[in-house]
Amino acid sequence: MTEENNTDADFPEVRDFIRDQIRSDLDDGRGEKVVTRFPPEPNGYLHIGHAKSICLNFGIASEFAGRCNLRFDDTNPAKEDQEFIDAIREDVSWLGFDWDGDVKYASDNFEQLYVWAEHLIEADKAFVDDLTAEEMREYRGTLTEPGKNSPHRDRGVDENLDLFRRMRAGEFEDGARVLRAKIDMASGNINLRDPVLYRIVRASHPRTGDNWCIYPTYDFAHGQTDAIEGVTHSLCTLEFEDHRPLYDWLIENLPVPSYPKQYEYSRLNMTYTVLSKRRLMQLVEEGHVAGWDDPRMPTISGLRRRGVPAASIRDFISRLAISKSEGTVEAAMLEHCIREPLNDSALRRMAVLRPLKVVIENYPEGQTEDVEATNNPRDEAAGTRSVPFSREIYIERDDFMEDPPKKFFRLGPGREVRLRAAYFITCTDVIKDDAGEVVELRCTYDPETRGGDAPDGRKVKGTLHWVSASHAVDAEVRLYSPLFVVENPGATADFLSTLNPASLEVLKDCKLEPELANVAGGQVVQFERLGYFCTDPDGSADTPIFNRTLGLRDSYAKVMAKG
Protein backbone atom coordinates (compact mmCIF):
# COMPACT_ATOMS: atom_id res chain seq x y z
CA MET A 1 0.00 0.00 0.00
CA THR A 2 1.03 3.53 -0.44
CA GLU A 3 -0.16 4.52 2.99
CA GLU A 4 1.80 5.89 5.89
CA ASN A 5 3.44 3.42 8.16
CA ASN A 6 1.43 2.41 11.12
CA THR A 7 3.37 3.99 13.89
CA ASP A 8 0.29 5.76 15.14
CA ALA A 9 -1.57 4.35 18.11
CA ASP A 10 -4.72 4.58 15.99
CA PHE A 11 -3.33 1.72 13.96
CA PRO A 12 -2.72 -1.17 16.31
CA GLU A 13 0.16 -3.19 15.03
CA VAL A 14 -0.64 -6.41 13.30
CA ARG A 15 0.64 -9.41 15.20
CA ASP A 16 1.45 -12.86 13.98
CA PHE A 17 4.43 -15.17 14.23
CA ILE A 18 6.06 -13.80 11.09
CA ARG A 19 5.79 -10.16 12.09
CA ASP A 20 7.00 -11.09 15.56
CA GLN A 21 10.00 -12.75 13.94
CA ILE A 22 10.70 -9.64 11.89
CA ARG A 23 10.46 -7.42 14.93
CA SER A 24 12.93 -9.56 16.76
CA ASP A 25 15.25 -9.64 13.73
CA LEU A 26 15.11 -5.87 13.57
CA ASP A 27 15.77 -5.55 17.30
CA ASP A 28 18.75 -7.84 16.98
CA GLY A 29 20.12 -5.57 14.33
CA ARG A 30 19.98 -8.28 11.70
CA GLY A 31 19.53 -6.00 8.73
CA GLU A 32 18.13 -2.54 8.98
CA LYS A 33 15.50 -2.89 6.32
CA VAL A 34 12.86 -5.47 5.60
CA VAL A 35 12.62 -6.69 2.04
CA THR A 36 9.92 -9.11 0.91
CA ARG A 37 8.66 -10.28 -2.42
CA PHE A 38 5.51 -11.64 -3.99
CA PRO A 39 6.75 -14.39 -6.32
CA PRO A 40 3.99 -15.73 -8.59
CA GLU A 41 4.68 -18.18 -11.36
CA PRO A 42 3.02 -16.80 -14.50
CA ASN A 43 1.17 -20.01 -15.29
CA GLY A 44 -2.34 -18.90 -14.38
CA TYR A 45 -4.35 -16.04 -12.96
CA LEU A 46 -4.13 -14.87 -9.37
CA HIS A 47 -6.86 -15.99 -6.99
CA ILE A 48 -8.03 -15.05 -3.52
CA GLY A 49 -5.39 -17.33 -2.04
CA HIS A 50 -2.68 -15.28 -3.70
CA ALA A 51 -4.27 -12.20 -2.18
CA LYS A 52 -3.19 -13.56 1.20
CA SER A 53 0.42 -13.68 0.05
CA ILE A 54 0.17 -10.28 -1.62
CA CYS A 55 -1.32 -8.59 1.43
CA LEU A 56 1.21 -10.28 3.68
CA ASN A 57 4.29 -9.39 1.67
CA PHE A 58 3.30 -5.89 0.64
CA GLY A 59 1.67 -5.27 4.01
CA ILE A 60 4.82 -6.15 5.90
CA ALA A 61 6.98 -4.00 3.64
CA SER A 62 4.68 -1.08 4.31
CA GLU A 63 4.38 -1.61 8.05
CA PHE A 64 8.13 -1.90 8.51
CA ALA A 65 9.10 0.83 6.07
CA GLY A 66 10.74 -1.75 3.86
CA ARG A 67 10.11 -2.71 0.28
CA CYS A 68 8.42 -5.48 -1.60
CA ASN A 69 9.22 -6.75 -5.06
CA LEU A 70 6.85 -8.22 -7.55
CA ARG A 71 8.91 -11.06 -8.96
CA PHE A 72 7.84 -13.59 -11.49
CA ASP A 73 9.13 -17.06 -10.80
CA ASP A 74 9.50 -17.78 -14.48
CA THR A 75 11.75 -20.82 -14.51
CA ASN A 76 9.51 -23.21 -16.43
CA PRO A 77 8.76 -21.86 -19.92
CA ALA A 78 6.75 -24.95 -20.75
CA LYS A 79 3.91 -23.70 -18.59
CA GLU A 80 4.29 -19.95 -18.54
CA ASP A 81 2.83 -17.25 -20.69
CA GLN A 82 2.94 -13.49 -21.23
CA GLU A 83 -0.84 -13.32 -20.83
CA PHE A 84 -0.45 -14.42 -17.23
CA ILE A 85 2.34 -11.95 -16.57
CA ASP A 86 0.14 -9.10 -17.77
CA ALA A 87 -2.90 -10.27 -15.83
CA ILE A 88 -0.94 -10.72 -12.62
CA ARG A 89 0.53 -7.23 -12.82
CA GLU A 90 -2.90 -5.76 -13.31
CA ASP A 91 -4.38 -7.72 -10.43
CA VAL A 92 -1.66 -6.72 -7.97
CA SER A 93 -2.11 -3.07 -8.92
CA TRP A 94 -5.86 -3.29 -8.69
CA LEU A 95 -5.56 -4.75 -5.22
CA GLY A 96 -3.87 -1.50 -4.34
CA PHE A 97 -0.22 -2.40 -4.04
CA ASP A 98 2.88 -0.84 -5.56
CA TRP A 99 5.93 -2.95 -6.03
CA ASP A 100 9.39 -1.59 -5.49
CA GLY A 101 11.01 -0.36 -8.68
CA ASP A 102 10.65 -2.41 -11.84
CA VAL A 103 8.89 -5.71 -11.99
CA LYS A 104 11.48 -8.43 -11.34
CA TYR A 105 11.87 -11.81 -12.95
CA ALA A 106 13.80 -14.84 -11.85
CA SER A 107 14.89 -14.96 -15.48
CA ASP A 108 16.70 -11.64 -15.02
CA ASN A 109 19.27 -13.74 -13.18
CA PHE A 110 19.65 -16.72 -15.48
CA GLU A 111 23.26 -15.87 -16.28
CA GLN A 112 24.21 -15.41 -12.64
CA LEU A 113 22.45 -18.61 -11.67
CA TYR A 114 24.37 -20.42 -14.37
CA VAL A 115 27.64 -19.09 -13.03
CA TRP A 116 26.68 -20.26 -9.56
CA ALA A 117 25.81 -23.68 -10.89
CA GLU A 118 29.36 -23.94 -12.25
CA HIS A 119 30.61 -22.74 -8.90
CA LEU A 120 28.87 -25.67 -7.25
CA ILE A 121 30.35 -28.07 -9.79
CA GLU A 122 33.81 -26.69 -9.17
CA ALA A 123 33.31 -27.16 -5.44
CA ASP A 124 32.34 -30.77 -6.20
CA LYS A 125 28.87 -30.10 -4.82
CA ALA A 126 26.96 -30.71 -8.03
CA PHE A 127 27.21 -33.21 -10.83
CA VAL A 128 25.68 -33.95 -14.19
CA ASP A 129 23.50 -37.03 -14.17
CA ASP A 130 22.58 -39.15 -17.16
CA LEU A 131 19.85 -41.14 -15.44
CA THR A 132 16.43 -41.04 -17.04
CA ALA A 133 13.56 -39.62 -15.04
CA GLU A 134 12.33 -43.13 -14.31
CA GLU A 135 15.75 -44.34 -13.23
CA MET A 136 16.15 -41.33 -11.02
CA ARG A 137 12.89 -42.12 -9.34
CA GLU A 138 14.06 -45.65 -8.63
CA TYR A 139 17.38 -44.44 -7.24
CA ARG A 140 15.63 -41.88 -5.08
CA GLY A 141 14.26 -44.54 -2.75
CA THR A 142 10.93 -44.14 -1.01
CA LEU A 143 9.56 -42.22 1.93
CA THR A 144 10.75 -44.95 4.27
CA GLU A 145 13.79 -46.27 2.43
CA PRO A 146 16.96 -44.36 1.63
CA GLY A 147 17.96 -43.74 -1.97
CA LYS A 148 21.07 -44.91 -3.77
CA ASN A 149 23.80 -42.79 -5.26
CA SER A 150 23.58 -42.28 -8.98
CA PRO A 151 26.32 -44.19 -10.88
CA HIS A 152 27.35 -40.82 -12.31
CA ARG A 153 27.68 -39.16 -8.95
CA ASP A 154 31.45 -39.45 -8.82
CA ARG A 155 32.27 -37.94 -12.16
CA GLY A 156 35.20 -35.60 -11.98
CA VAL A 157 34.82 -31.86 -11.77
CA ASP A 158 36.19 -31.31 -15.25
CA GLU A 159 33.87 -33.82 -16.81
CA ASN A 160 30.90 -32.31 -15.00
CA LEU A 161 31.90 -28.85 -16.13
CA ASP A 162 32.28 -30.00 -19.68
CA LEU A 163 28.96 -31.82 -19.67
CA PHE A 164 27.12 -28.92 -18.07
CA ARG A 165 28.53 -26.47 -20.61
CA ARG A 166 27.44 -28.78 -23.38
CA MET A 167 23.99 -28.97 -21.81
CA ARG A 168 23.81 -25.22 -22.11
CA ALA A 169 25.15 -25.36 -25.64
CA GLY A 170 22.29 -27.56 -26.66
CA GLU A 171 24.23 -30.72 -27.39
CA PHE A 172 21.76 -32.99 -25.63
CA GLU A 173 18.14 -33.86 -26.04
CA ASP A 174 15.50 -32.57 -23.65
CA GLY A 175 15.62 -34.67 -20.53
CA ALA A 176 18.84 -36.41 -21.47
CA ARG A 177 20.82 -35.00 -18.56
CA VAL A 178 20.32 -32.87 -15.49
CA LEU A 179 22.51 -31.06 -13.05
CA ARG A 180 22.07 -32.30 -9.51
CA ALA A 181 23.26 -31.07 -6.16
CA LYS A 182 25.43 -33.55 -4.32
CA ILE A 183 23.91 -33.72 -0.86
CA ASP A 184 22.67 -36.94 0.73
CA MET A 185 20.77 -39.78 -0.93
CA ALA A 186 19.98 -41.23 2.50
CA SER A 187 18.38 -38.12 3.94
CA GLY A 188 14.97 -38.50 5.48
CA ASN A 189 14.12 -35.31 3.67
CA ILE A 190 13.67 -36.30 0.07
CA ASN A 191 14.45 -32.79 -1.11
CA LEU A 192 18.01 -33.37 0.01
CA ARG A 193 18.48 -36.58 -2.02
CA ASP A 194 20.59 -34.91 -4.70
CA PRO A 195 17.90 -32.56 -5.99
CA VAL A 196 17.83 -31.50 -9.63
CA LEU A 197 19.16 -28.00 -10.20
CA TYR A 198 18.98 -27.67 -13.96
CA ARG A 199 17.09 -29.49 -16.67
CA ILE A 200 17.08 -29.29 -20.45
CA VAL A 201 13.86 -27.80 -21.79
CA ARG A 202 13.49 -26.54 -25.32
CA ALA A 203 10.59 -24.18 -24.94
CA SER A 204 10.42 -20.55 -25.85
CA HIS A 205 10.51 -18.39 -22.74
CA PRO A 206 8.26 -15.31 -22.55
CA ARG A 207 11.22 -13.18 -21.50
CA THR A 208 14.40 -14.83 -22.74
CA GLY A 209 12.98 -16.39 -25.87
CA ASP A 210 15.26 -19.14 -27.13
CA ASN A 211 18.43 -17.94 -25.46
CA TRP A 212 18.42 -20.89 -23.15
CA CYS A 213 17.68 -24.57 -23.43
CA ILE A 214 18.50 -25.30 -19.81
CA TYR A 215 16.47 -23.85 -16.97
CA PRO A 216 17.05 -23.77 -13.23
CA THR A 217 14.50 -25.51 -11.04
CA TYR A 218 12.48 -23.64 -8.45
CA ASP A 219 14.84 -24.75 -5.72
CA PHE A 220 17.91 -23.48 -7.46
CA ALA A 221 16.36 -20.22 -8.58
CA HIS A 222 14.22 -19.07 -5.72
CA GLY A 223 16.57 -18.57 -2.83
CA GLN A 224 19.37 -17.26 -4.98
CA THR A 225 17.05 -14.76 -6.59
CA ASP A 226 15.94 -13.71 -3.12
CA ALA A 227 19.59 -13.18 -2.25
CA ILE A 228 20.25 -11.13 -5.39
CA GLU A 229 17.27 -8.93 -4.67
CA GLY A 230 18.28 -8.51 -1.06
CA VAL A 231 15.12 -10.16 0.20
CA THR A 232 15.39 -10.56 3.95
CA HIS A 233 12.26 -12.56 4.67
CA SER A 234 11.17 -15.02 2.03
CA LEU A 235 7.61 -15.92 2.91
CA CYS A 236 5.98 -18.95 1.42
CA THR A 237 3.37 -21.56 2.13
CA LEU A 238 3.68 -24.67 4.26
CA GLU A 239 4.36 -27.14 1.46
CA PHE A 240 7.79 -25.55 1.07
CA GLU A 241 8.74 -26.22 4.66
CA ASP A 242 10.60 -29.35 3.57
CA HIS A 243 12.54 -27.29 1.08
CA ARG A 244 13.97 -24.95 3.67
CA PRO A 245 17.02 -27.13 4.40
CA LEU A 246 17.79 -27.11 0.68
CA TYR A 247 17.13 -23.37 0.49
CA ASP A 248 19.64 -22.88 3.29
CA TRP A 249 22.14 -25.34 1.85
CA LEU A 250 22.29 -23.46 -1.42
CA ILE A 251 22.60 -20.08 0.27
CA GLU A 252 25.43 -21.44 2.42
CA ASN A 253 27.30 -23.02 -0.46
CA LEU A 254 27.11 -20.17 -2.92
CA PRO A 255 28.80 -16.74 -2.87
CA VAL A 256 25.47 -14.94 -2.67
CA PRO A 257 25.32 -11.24 -1.80
CA SER A 258 22.84 -11.57 1.07
CA TYR A 259 21.33 -14.15 3.37
CA PRO A 260 17.56 -14.39 3.09
CA LYS A 261 15.57 -16.61 5.42
CA GLN A 262 12.49 -18.55 4.48
CA TYR A 263 9.38 -18.64 6.68
CA GLU A 264 6.27 -20.64 6.00
CA TYR A 265 2.62 -20.03 6.80
CA SER A 266 -0.55 -21.88 5.87
CA ARG A 267 -2.25 -21.21 2.60
CA LEU A 268 -5.82 -20.03 2.32
CA ASN A 269 -8.65 -22.45 1.70
CA MET A 270 -12.23 -21.34 1.30
CA THR A 271 -15.52 -23.21 1.28
CA TYR A 272 -17.52 -23.81 -1.89
CA THR A 273 -14.65 -23.13 -4.24
CA VAL A 274 -11.31 -24.49 -5.36
CA LEU A 275 -8.07 -22.61 -5.03
CA SER A 276 -5.58 -24.58 -7.01
CA LYS A 277 -4.31 -23.29 -10.31
CA ARG A 278 -4.57 -26.74 -11.80
CA ARG A 279 -8.27 -26.98 -11.07
CA LEU A 280 -9.00 -23.39 -11.99
CA MET A 281 -7.16 -23.97 -15.26
CA GLN A 282 -9.33 -27.01 -15.88
CA LEU A 283 -12.52 -25.04 -15.26
CA VAL A 284 -11.40 -22.49 -17.84
CA GLU A 285 -10.03 -24.86 -20.44
CA GLU A 286 -12.97 -27.23 -20.34
CA GLY A 287 -15.42 -24.37 -20.53
CA HIS A 288 -17.15 -24.87 -17.20
CA VAL A 289 -16.83 -21.14 -16.76
CA ALA A 290 -16.53 -18.34 -19.29
CA GLY A 291 -12.89 -17.58 -18.55
CA TRP A 292 -10.43 -16.72 -15.81
CA ASP A 293 -12.45 -13.60 -15.07
CA ASP A 294 -15.82 -15.32 -14.95
CA PRO A 295 -17.53 -13.71 -11.94
CA ARG A 296 -18.00 -17.14 -10.37
CA MET A 297 -14.27 -17.72 -10.26
CA PRO A 298 -12.31 -17.07 -7.06
CA THR A 299 -9.74 -15.26 -9.16
CA ILE A 300 -8.92 -11.64 -8.49
CA SER A 301 -10.14 -10.77 -11.98
CA GLY A 302 -13.34 -12.75 -11.45
CA LEU A 303 -14.04 -11.05 -8.15
CA ARG A 304 -13.33 -7.69 -9.73
CA ARG A 305 -15.74 -8.37 -12.58
CA ARG A 306 -18.33 -9.46 -10.05
CA GLY A 307 -18.04 -6.08 -8.38
CA VAL A 308 -16.12 -7.06 -5.27
CA PRO A 309 -14.17 -4.01 -4.06
CA ALA A 310 -10.43 -4.40 -3.63
CA ALA A 311 -10.91 -3.04 -0.12
CA SER A 312 -13.15 -6.00 0.68
CA ILE A 313 -10.45 -8.44 -0.32
CA ARG A 314 -7.86 -6.60 1.74
CA ASP A 315 -10.19 -6.48 4.73
CA PHE A 316 -10.98 -10.17 4.37
CA ILE A 317 -7.30 -11.07 4.34
CA SER A 318 -6.59 -8.82 7.30
CA ARG A 319 -9.16 -10.73 9.36
CA LEU A 320 -7.50 -14.04 8.61
CA ALA A 321 -4.33 -13.76 10.67
CA ILE A 322 -1.23 -15.63 9.68
CA SER A 323 -0.60 -19.01 11.25
CA LYS A 324 0.72 -22.45 10.49
CA SER A 325 -2.48 -24.34 11.03
CA GLU A 326 -4.37 -25.31 7.94
CA GLY A 327 -8.04 -24.63 7.81
CA THR A 328 -10.82 -23.60 5.55
CA VAL A 329 -12.35 -20.19 5.87
CA GLU A 330 -16.07 -19.98 5.34
CA ALA A 331 -17.14 -18.07 2.26
CA ALA A 332 -19.50 -16.18 4.57
CA MET A 333 -16.49 -14.36 5.97
CA LEU A 334 -15.64 -12.95 2.54
CA GLU A 335 -19.29 -12.12 1.93
CA HIS A 336 -19.40 -10.12 5.12
CA CYS A 337 -16.36 -8.16 3.98
CA ILE A 338 -18.04 -7.48 0.64
CA ARG A 339 -21.31 -6.25 2.10
CA GLU A 340 -19.73 -4.05 4.71
CA PRO A 341 -18.23 -1.30 2.54
CA LEU A 342 -20.94 -1.62 -0.07
CA ASN A 343 -23.64 -1.07 2.53
CA ASP A 344 -21.99 2.24 3.37
CA SER A 345 -21.29 3.44 -0.13
CA ALA A 346 -23.57 1.84 -2.71
CA LEU A 347 -26.34 4.04 -4.08
CA ARG A 348 -29.81 2.53 -3.69
CA ARG A 349 -31.77 1.93 -6.83
CA MET A 350 -34.85 -0.03 -7.78
CA ALA A 351 -34.82 -2.89 -10.23
CA VAL A 352 -37.39 -5.57 -10.85
CA LEU A 353 -35.78 -8.81 -11.89
CA ARG A 354 -38.85 -10.98 -12.51
CA PRO A 355 -41.54 -8.48 -13.45
CA LEU A 356 -45.22 -8.77 -12.69
CA LYS A 357 -47.36 -5.98 -14.11
CA VAL A 358 -49.51 -3.97 -11.77
CA VAL A 359 -52.21 -1.58 -13.00
CA ILE A 360 -53.29 1.02 -10.49
CA GLU A 361 -56.87 1.49 -11.53
CA ASN A 362 -57.64 4.69 -9.71
CA TYR A 363 -54.48 6.41 -10.92
CA PRO A 364 -55.20 8.71 -13.91
CA GLU A 365 -54.32 7.24 -17.26
CA GLY A 366 -51.44 8.99 -18.96
CA GLN A 367 -50.32 10.72 -15.78
CA THR A 368 -46.74 10.60 -14.63
CA GLU A 369 -45.18 12.07 -11.54
CA ASP A 370 -41.79 12.03 -9.94
CA VAL A 371 -41.33 10.75 -6.44
CA GLU A 372 -38.25 11.50 -4.41
CA ALA A 373 -36.21 8.54 -3.22
CA THR A 374 -33.27 8.40 -0.85
CA ASN A 375 -30.00 7.46 -2.49
CA ASN A 376 -28.44 5.99 0.60
CA PRO A 377 -30.01 5.95 4.05
CA ARG A 378 -26.52 5.42 5.50
CA ASP A 379 -25.20 8.60 3.92
CA GLU A 380 -27.30 11.72 3.87
CA ALA A 381 -24.78 13.45 1.62
CA ALA A 382 -25.70 11.00 -1.13
CA GLY A 383 -28.93 12.94 -1.45
CA THR A 384 -32.07 11.94 -3.26
CA ARG A 385 -33.21 11.27 -6.79
CA SER A 386 -36.46 11.44 -8.74
CA VAL A 387 -38.14 8.24 -9.78
CA PRO A 388 -41.01 8.31 -12.27
CA PHE A 389 -44.28 6.83 -11.12
CA SER A 390 -47.27 6.05 -13.29
CA ARG A 391 -50.42 3.96 -13.61
CA GLU A 392 -48.64 0.83 -14.77
CA ILE A 393 -45.71 -0.47 -12.85
CA TYR A 394 -43.79 -3.68 -12.36
CA ILE A 395 -43.21 -5.39 -9.08
CA GLU A 396 -41.27 -8.56 -8.28
CA ARG A 397 -43.23 -11.76 -8.91
CA ASP A 398 -41.97 -13.03 -5.57
CA ASP A 399 -43.64 -10.10 -3.89
CA PHE A 400 -47.12 -11.38 -4.66
CA MET A 401 -48.81 -14.54 -3.46
CA GLU A 402 -52.37 -15.40 -4.22
CA ASP A 403 -52.72 -17.42 -1.06
CA PRO A 404 -50.05 -16.05 1.22
CA PRO A 405 -49.04 -17.67 4.49
CA LYS A 406 -49.29 -15.70 7.69
CA LYS A 407 -45.71 -14.48 7.75
CA PHE A 408 -45.76 -13.18 4.19
CA PHE A 409 -45.66 -9.40 4.56
CA ARG A 410 -45.96 -8.59 0.89
CA LEU A 411 -48.83 -8.27 -1.58
CA GLY A 412 -51.82 -10.58 -1.77
CA PRO A 413 -55.48 -10.22 -2.69
CA GLY A 414 -56.99 -7.51 -0.52
CA ARG A 415 -53.66 -6.68 1.11
CA GLU A 416 -52.11 -3.27 1.36
CA VAL A 417 -48.38 -2.62 1.00
CA ARG A 418 -46.13 0.36 0.50
CA LEU A 419 -44.36 1.05 -2.77
CA ARG A 420 -41.06 2.39 -1.71
CA ALA A 421 -40.97 6.20 -1.75
CA ALA A 422 -44.35 6.29 -3.47
CA TYR A 423 -47.79 5.19 -2.28
CA PHE A 424 -49.68 2.50 -0.45
CA ILE A 425 -51.49 0.19 -2.83
CA THR A 426 -54.11 -2.47 -2.25
CA CYS A 427 -54.55 -5.48 -4.48
CA THR A 428 -58.10 -5.67 -5.76
CA ASP A 429 -57.94 -8.20 -8.54
CA VAL A 430 -55.73 -10.95 -9.92
CA ILE A 431 -55.61 -11.61 -13.63
CA LYS A 432 -54.48 -14.98 -14.95
CA ASP A 433 -53.80 -16.45 -18.34
CA ASP A 434 -55.32 -19.62 -19.73
CA ALA A 435 -52.76 -21.70 -17.92
CA GLY A 436 -53.82 -20.21 -14.64
CA GLU A 437 -50.65 -18.22 -14.22
CA VAL A 438 -50.89 -14.79 -12.65
CA VAL A 439 -50.05 -12.26 -15.37
CA GLU A 440 -51.28 -8.99 -13.94
CA LEU A 441 -52.50 -7.40 -10.75
CA ARG A 442 -55.13 -4.74 -10.39
CA CYS A 443 -54.66 -2.40 -7.50
CA THR A 444 -55.86 0.88 -6.09
CA TYR A 445 -53.64 3.45 -4.48
CA ASP A 446 -54.26 5.89 -1.68
CA PRO A 447 -53.35 9.40 -2.88
CA GLU A 448 -52.98 10.48 0.75
CA THR A 449 -49.96 8.22 1.22
CA ARG A 450 -47.64 9.97 -1.21
CA GLY A 451 -44.05 9.55 -0.08
CA GLY A 452 -44.92 6.38 1.79
CA ASP A 453 -46.67 7.47 4.99
CA ALA A 454 -50.36 7.43 5.80
CA PRO A 455 -51.70 10.61 7.43
CA ASP A 456 -54.07 8.51 9.48
CA GLY A 457 -51.14 6.68 10.93
CA ARG A 458 -52.03 3.27 9.62
CA LYS A 459 -49.14 0.92 9.09
CA VAL A 460 -48.29 -1.65 6.48
CA LYS A 461 -45.94 -4.55 7.06
CA GLY A 462 -44.38 -4.66 3.63
CA THR A 463 -42.49 -2.25 1.42
CA LEU A 464 -41.93 -3.27 -2.17
CA HIS A 465 -39.59 -1.98 -4.83
CA TRP A 466 -41.13 -1.17 -8.19
CA VAL A 467 -40.41 0.34 -11.59
CA SER A 468 -42.75 2.39 -13.78
CA ALA A 469 -43.53 0.28 -16.85
CA SER A 470 -43.32 3.00 -19.45
CA HIS A 471 -40.09 4.42 -18.05
CA ALA A 472 -38.31 1.15 -17.39
CA VAL A 473 -34.92 0.38 -18.86
CA ASP A 474 -34.71 -3.19 -20.08
CA ALA A 475 -31.71 -5.12 -18.96
CA GLU A 476 -30.15 -8.51 -18.52
CA VAL A 477 -29.17 -9.49 -15.01
CA ARG A 478 -26.80 -12.31 -14.18
CA LEU A 479 -27.22 -13.95 -10.81
CA TYR A 480 -24.27 -15.88 -9.47
CA SER A 481 -24.29 -18.57 -6.85
CA PRO A 482 -21.41 -20.62 -5.50
CA LEU A 483 -19.66 -22.60 -8.23
CA PHE A 484 -19.85 -25.79 -6.21
CA VAL A 485 -22.55 -27.44 -4.16
CA VAL A 486 -20.24 -28.95 -1.55
CA GLU A 487 -18.08 -27.17 0.97
CA ASN A 488 -14.87 -28.79 -0.11
CA PRO A 489 -15.03 -29.72 -3.80
CA GLY A 490 -11.28 -30.24 -3.89
CA ALA A 491 -11.63 -33.21 -1.56
CA THR A 492 -13.89 -34.99 -4.01
CA ALA A 493 -12.39 -37.53 -6.39
CA ASP A 494 -13.98 -35.79 -9.34
CA PHE A 495 -14.43 -32.21 -8.28
CA LEU A 496 -16.30 -31.39 -11.48
CA SER A 497 -19.13 -33.64 -10.37
CA THR A 498 -19.79 -31.18 -7.56
CA LEU A 499 -20.19 -28.17 -9.84
CA ASN A 500 -23.33 -26.20 -9.12
CA PRO A 501 -25.53 -26.44 -12.23
CA ALA A 502 -27.32 -23.27 -11.11
CA SER A 503 -24.23 -21.17 -10.44
CA LEU A 504 -25.29 -18.76 -13.17
CA GLU A 505 -28.86 -17.67 -13.74
CA VAL A 506 -29.46 -15.22 -16.57
CA LEU A 507 -32.56 -13.05 -16.38
CA LYS A 508 -33.29 -11.31 -19.67
CA ASP A 509 -36.48 -9.40 -18.99
CA CYS A 510 -35.48 -7.19 -16.11
CA LYS A 511 -36.91 -3.71 -15.58
CA LEU A 512 -34.73 -0.99 -14.15
CA GLU A 513 -35.50 2.50 -12.96
CA PRO A 514 -34.17 5.04 -15.49
CA GLU A 515 -31.30 6.20 -13.31
CA LEU A 516 -29.74 2.78 -13.71
CA ALA A 517 -28.89 3.56 -17.32
CA ASN A 518 -26.12 5.76 -15.95
CA VAL A 519 -24.09 3.36 -13.86
CA ALA A 520 -20.38 3.67 -14.53
CA GLY A 521 -18.21 0.65 -15.08
CA GLY A 522 -16.73 -0.46 -11.80
CA GLN A 523 -19.48 1.22 -9.77
CA VAL A 524 -21.53 -1.02 -7.52
CA VAL A 525 -25.11 -0.10 -6.71
CA GLN A 526 -27.65 -1.70 -4.44
CA PHE A 527 -30.86 -2.91 -6.00
CA GLU A 528 -33.09 -2.36 -3.01
CA ARG A 529 -34.16 -5.52 -1.24
CA LEU A 530 -32.14 -7.63 -3.67
CA GLY A 531 -28.43 -7.08 -3.40
CA TYR A 532 -25.41 -5.38 -4.88
CA PHE A 533 -24.93 -5.19 -8.63
CA CYS A 534 -22.48 -3.78 -11.13
CA THR A 535 -22.45 -3.48 -14.89
CA ASP A 536 -20.75 -6.17 -16.94
CA PRO A 537 -18.58 -5.28 -19.93
CA ASP A 538 -20.64 -7.66 -22.05
CA GLY A 539 -23.52 -5.19 -21.89
CA SER A 540 -24.26 -2.35 -24.32
CA ALA A 541 -25.82 1.08 -24.00
CA ASP A 542 -29.04 -0.36 -25.38
CA THR A 543 -29.32 -3.27 -23.03
CA PRO A 544 -27.08 -3.07 -20.04
CA ILE A 545 -26.04 -6.23 -18.29
CA PHE A 546 -25.73 -6.30 -14.53
CA ASN A 547 -23.85 -8.83 -12.46
CA ARG A 548 -25.01 -9.59 -8.98
CA THR A 549 -22.04 -9.03 -6.74
CA LEU A 550 -23.83 -10.45 -3.74
CA GLY A 551 -27.35 -10.67 -2.40
CA LEU A 552 -28.46 -8.85 0.72
CA ARG A 553 -28.75 -10.97 3.80
CA ASP A 554 -32.15 -12.57 3.70
CA SER A 555 -33.71 -13.56 6.99
CA TYR A 556 -37.06 -14.06 5.27
CA ALA A 557 -35.51 -16.91 3.32
CA LYS A 558 -34.61 -18.49 6.64
CA VAL A 559 -38.12 -18.07 7.96
CA MET A 560 -39.44 -19.73 4.82
CA ALA A 561 -36.90 -22.52 5.00
CA LYS A 562 -38.06 -23.30 8.50
CA GLY A 563 -41.66 -23.41 7.33
Add this chain to the structure above:
RNA sequence: UGGGGCGUAGCCAAGUGGUAAGGCAACGGGUUUUGAUCCCGUGAUCCCUGGUUCGAUCCCAGGCGCCCCAGCCA
Protein backbone atom coordinates in the same frame (compact mmCIF):
# COMPACT_ATOMS: atom_id res chain seq x y z
C1' U B 1 11.91 -47.00 14.30
C1' G B 2 11.57 -41.96 6.91
C1' G B 3 11.37 -36.55 7.23
C1' G B 4 8.62 -32.00 8.11
C1' G B 5 4.28 -29.53 10.21
C1' C B 6 -0.44 -28.77 12.76
C1' G B 7 -4.31 -29.79 16.77
C1' U B 8 -8.18 -23.51 21.55
C1' A B 9 -16.25 -22.79 20.25
C1' G B 10 -19.70 -24.43 13.62
C1' C B 11 -15.39 -21.36 10.91
C1' C B 12 -10.76 -18.12 11.28
C1' A B 13 -8.06 -17.34 15.64
C1' A B 14 -5.45 -14.45 20.37
C1' G B 15 -3.35 -16.00 24.72
C1' U B 16 1.94 -19.81 26.16
C1' G B 17 2.32 -21.09 34.03
C1' G B 18 -2.41 -17.76 37.54
C1' U B 19 -7.33 -19.78 35.99
C1' A B 20 -9.90 -18.70 27.94
C1' A B 21 -9.49 -11.75 23.48
C1' G B 22 -11.64 -10.63 18.85
C1' G B 23 -14.04 -11.47 14.05
C1' C B 24 -17.44 -14.56 11.00
C1' A B 25 -21.65 -17.83 11.41
C1' A B 26 -25.90 -19.30 14.36
C1' C B 27 -29.80 -18.13 17.75
C1' G B 28 -32.97 -14.64 20.75
C1' G B 29 -34.84 -9.44 21.28
C1' G B 30 -35.37 -3.99 19.86
C1' U B 31 -35.48 0.00 15.93
C1' U B 32 -36.73 0.35 10.73
C1' U B 33 -40.45 3.49 4.20
C1' U B 34 -34.84 -2.17 2.05
C1' G B 35 -37.88 -9.11 5.94
C1' A B 36 -31.35 -4.83 4.58
C1' U B 37 -28.76 -1.73 7.87
C1' C B 38 -28.29 -0.48 13.00
C1' C B 39 -28.58 -1.68 18.41
C1' C B 40 -28.74 -5.28 22.66
C1' G B 41 -28.04 -10.27 24.34
C1' U B 42 -26.46 -15.74 24.14
C1' G B 43 -21.47 -19.86 23.34
C1' A B 44 -15.29 -23.44 25.35
C1' U B 45 -14.01 -29.21 31.10
C1' C B 46 -8.18 -25.29 25.27
C1' C B 47 -7.21 -33.64 21.01
C1' C B 48 -6.34 -37.66 24.95
C1' U B 49 -3.66 -39.85 29.17
C1' G B 50 -0.11 -39.45 32.76
C1' G B 51 3.65 -36.26 35.25
C1' U B 52 5.92 -31.53 37.34
C1' U B 53 3.56 -27.39 40.10
C1' C B 54 -0.09 -24.24 45.29
C1' G B 55 -1.91 -23.73 40.24
C1' A B 56 -1.13 -26.03 33.13
C1' U B 57 -4.40 -24.46 27.21
C1' C B 58 0.63 -23.00 28.31
C1' C B 59 6.21 -27.10 30.90
C1' C B 60 7.62 -32.68 30.52
C1' A B 61 6.49 -37.84 28.83
C1' G B 62 3.54 -41.10 26.09
C1' G B 63 -0.51 -41.57 22.86
C1' C B 64 -4.29 -40.19 19.08
C1' G B 65 -5.86 -37.42 14.82
C1' C B 66 -5.03 -34.42 10.46
C1' C B 67 -1.80 -32.17 6.52
C1' C B 68 2.75 -32.02 3.28
C1' C B 69 7.06 -34.62 0.75
C1' A B 70 9.10 -40.06 -3.47
C1' G B 71 8.14 -33.72 -10.68
C1' C B 72 13.80 -33.09 -14.95
C1' C B 73 6.21 -28.37 -11.38
C1' A B 74 6.18 -24.20 -8.33
